[in-house]
Amino acid sequence: MSNPSLTPVEFGASRLCIEDVLAIAGGHPVRLAAEPAFRRRVDAGSAFLDSLLAEHGEIYGVTTGYGDSCTVAIPPQLVADLPHHLYTYHGCGLGAMFDAYTGRAILAARLNSLAQGYSGVRWQLLEQLAALINADLVPVIPEEGSVGASGDLTPLSYVAAVLAGERDVYKAGAVYPAAKALAEHGIPPLRLAPKEGLALMNGTAVMTALACLAYRRADYLLRLSSRMTALASLACAGNSYHFDPKLFSVKPHPGQNRVAAWLHADLQAGEAPREGLRLQDRYSLRCAPHVLGVLADAQPMLRQFIENELNSANDNPIIDGEGEHVLHGGHFYGGHIAFAMDSLKNMVANIADLMDRQLALMVDTRYNHGLPSNLSGAQGERAAINHGFKAVQIGASSWAAEALKLTMPASVFSRSTECHNQDKVSMGTIAARDALRVLQLTEQVVAAHALAAVQGVELRIRQGELTREALSEGVLALLDEVRTQSAFLHEDRALDGELRAVLAMMRAEHFSVPEQSA
Template identity: 85%
Template sequence: MNKIATPIEFGAQRLSIEDILAIANGSGAQLSADPAFRRRVHAGSQFLDNLLAEHGEIYGVTTGYGDSCTVGIPQNLVAELPKHLYTYHGCGLGAFFDAYTGRAILAARLLSLAQGYSGVRWVLLEQLATLINQNLVPVIPEEGSVGASGDLTPLSYVAAVLAGERQIYKDGTPYPTSDAFAALNIAPLTLAPKEGLALMNGTAVMTGLACIAYSRAEYLVKLCARLTALASLATDGNSYHFDAKLFSVKPHPGQNEVAAWIHDDLLAGEAPREGLRLQDRYSIRCAPHVIGVLADALPMLRSFIENELNSANDNPIIDGEGEHVLHGGHFYGGHIAFAMDSLKNCVANLADLMDRQLALMVDTRYNHGLPSNLSGASGERRAINHGFKAVQIGASSWAAEALKLTMPASVFSRSTECHNQDKVSMGTIAARDALRVLQLTEQVVAAHALAAVQGVELRMAQGELKASQLSSGVGALITEVRAISAHLLEDRALDTDLRATIAAIQAQNFSVPGGKA
């Protein structure tokens, strides 16, 4: 975790995807000193206290939850209800989100509650900020949410940790929260009547995942554009496929930007490169049209994610200043579900594109004079060396799995909880799918990067491409890849090289158009 000096302020202004990722990367959190913000938070919790004192009926405070909303809670048991809520939801299964993801989830939940319309006390916001600032990240299972009524099961682990229960990460390993709190003199929080519901009945898990997915997808747009340029160079492609005049007649802005990036990388140097063919195959020629779909979708996806981030997304909504209790369905994650289902579709198409380009580069029928499978071996040793043959098989496997996961999760709504939650978003499953598709695509991109750099070097060794014809960005990427993986002269196991390349992609360390980030 990289500690960032300036903390992110919650409560006074709209936050961005990048702010949430700054928290995930180690930045601290602080609550705004804005008087209007503090007044709004205090008004909400005070209004609920007054209603409770007057024996007003409040969903999830003086009633049971969900289908049990018709069950009245005796006044002497109201205080126990939040603990029961997070306790009986402690049934999550599957793998656990890592600490990086957990911090994004904490930030997303804090931001929603900091809107001031959830009826929580100031001390709860402070305790959430303490978890972030002390790096006390709840160990949260990935499976168990249907995305409405919110991320109930995974967020129960956040509520339980605030109360000093369950586990947090310590040095990457699960550790008892109670022991961590004791060591830091942190008092466990006893949740007020509405606070268990406010913490759990929202979209923080899917939205935190969406922030991570968005950043990784945004970077892949740029990296795949640059790698397309390398693939074109390696296969002696035609630079005019990316001409600005050509793209001016189809004015999708993201697609045009991608074409311009590829064009710039191909036209750096002595003279425009004209390939041997009038038209290259679609995976090269149509790359801007494939990558550009994601590029053009990103602004809409950002809007969906950031609007959800900066919303009060639990139920009921508490307007303390106006003295209203508003019952609705703001826990529903439909916008995130759509965003993640859409993103994973576009990203999987990048996996397919990169795999198809890799298939061209290794095949002597289509790579226009490069050695079979991009082997660097020479003489009689070529007979026993197989270069990137198996890597291309692997890339095809990863691409196929990514494509298989593009079925929209949001269409698989299931009626749950005695048919109270009879239409649900599946937003968290969609977000988890998107992250898996991103992982698989990054694996394909890593394989492509190693092969494309090899192909460009082989083309240069044959004297058909000069260093002066490489853009500074292409040259930088080649250097960065070679710092991880040496030129493949003789067959060797490439799994270590691939894993290191994937790590560099996920750290966004490779040079891309417009900068690394």
């Protein structure tokens, strides 16, 4: 169940933001706004459609077939059966299933689009979607099968089917027949009204929900990678004055400057360089703000694209009940999300590459300025048989390479589908899934970097070149947090379990990172 002690997220009164979708995914309940104007707008759309049907008006997807079949007139006595056929024949998704967390985000994105009041659905449908979220009955949705126009038809067919009591839901962490779950919660299955199958399925809810999840993970990864860079600089005896505010004042990208300020603070750089520092560090340290800053500067644009899509009516046709217009168009096209996610995965993969390069410096005695080979903590004759982080660096290089391979933009791979009706499609859902995979791989690289960087800093302390007292509060906190999952590496041991534990902490956002307001 949603947690009733948490503040409900309200639909229909104002715009939702990315954080609202994440709150719902994490268990916040929802409610429909009580404003009379909201209810009137929704009711006007369904009433207007009813009047058109009574007058035998032609409405795409209501009195006609779908897509290329829009020229096929539906006999009046079969109009009510059409939504059932729509979600039924789209029940062909394959691949892995989205988890319940992602499914709740998808429900939130679809509900918010319909709550704009321009889809011609009944108030009862909005209530049913809200009831699914609040009862935590989440449709089991396959990841694969959408080309991103006409929206996320195949994955969203699983939402429509569940509302009608068909297919499966997640209930208490298990896969459960939808009909049985609805009955146990006293939720009667809906017989979808003529426009409601199309309204549920013909939109961008899946890609938009995935984009909300990706945005949040990328934001946290950005801040964590900045702090990891500070640890890598300390481990490699780097020059903290590469992040001087005067230096960055002459290149005024605000996000880049923000990353440089995080690093400057984490390294407690003073007014003048210490003696013996390398004049110029290698690029993966010196240019870290320039790499990370691209994502920092792109965040406002990414948020705008995602939140505008989230707060749009993105099905077809648009029903203006109060103005009595049926407007046929292409708002199901996910081009903005496709661009945002293709851009995001490129910037995140560059973080994977940056972290991998820093890790390569830390393990190599040619570049780490006096640390043992592969950061091994073994002493004496046992140093000969210990290999420290040698294999971890190989693994990180593998994960970085795979992340970089996935940066080919999905949006340029449009396919002509459905008898050339859908002859230019967005591929937005594939772009969003790619972005999440690139995030996963990059997080794995950062986990490897975390174990190595903490080992490197502790080796400096053991060699008498650093003290814990000299470390900034943020760096010290991160060092200690990583050490709750992974002890100092004296002798070789399998590190996969520790890497997974660090990944779990990262994905739960349990590591200390700089504040975005800094």
